[in-house]
Amino acid sequence: MAVDRERIAALVQDLLVAIGEDPERPGLRMTPQRVADAYGEFFSGVGEDAAAPLAHTISVARGPAPETVPSGAVMLRDIRFRSVCEHHLLPFRGHAHIAxxxxEQVVGLGALPKLVEILASRPQVQERLGEQIADTIAASLDxxxxxxxxxxxxxxxxxRGDQQSDASTVTIAARGDLSEPAxxxxxxxxLGASRE
Known part of the structure; x- marks a missing residue:
């Protein structure tokens, strides 16, 4: 289901009136359409199959370089993401780290940021976003x-509220052999190691 931009624009126009603004003043005239376009982007993951980027796997035993079968973790750090909190419809942004x-199967590293993008492009809470990413990887790969x-x-x-401008939220979701903290x-x- 695609985002209904016309309806969003009409609702934003009503919102501007509700806060006491004049939606016809020059600075706001294009705002309803701009917000509709932004929401079309922000919520493009609604209804999209999050597992689709993980559908193409590579066999590590029979693949192009079977001598490189990984014995440890595959980790991709610092995947930038942005989402919209479902409680206030305000943005949140940060970094996802996935291991x-x-x-027997791996995916191309580009599949992981796409997975994050799809799931983050929905009204979200951070805790559920991490759980959904972990569940999708666990269900799609071996x-x-x-x-x-x-x-x-x-x-x-x-x-809002106490306006903690430097506060960040960290959440962890783990499955399988990585469920235990040790x-x-x-x-x-x-994750905290320097790259230098």
Missing amino acids: YLPG ARGVLVVLDAMHECVTM ARAELIAL
Whole structure:
């Protein structure tokens, strides 16, 4: 189901009137359409199959380089994402760090950011986003374990209430062999490791 941009524009026009603004003044005349276009982008993941980017797998035993069968984790750090909190419809943004212990199949590394993008492009809460990423990887690959760490700043925290402009939220979702804290300690340490 595609985002109904015409309806969003009409609702934004009503919203502007409801806050006491004049939607016909020059600075606001194009705002309803701009918001509709932005929401079309922000919520493009609604109804999209999050597992689709993981459908094309590579056999590590029979693949192009069978001598490179991974014995440890595959980790992709610092995947930038943005989403919209479903509670206040305010944005949150941050970095996703994903690790998995591959079985026989791996995916191209570009599939993981696409997975994050699809799931983040829905009204979300950070905790569920991490769980959905972990569940999709666990269900789509024969991974022995999955770890997803999200670190994000929420505009509902930075702009509202106590306005904690430097506060970030960290969530962890783990599956399989990485469910126990001791089993994922090395990977958590790698997240903080310098790249220099």
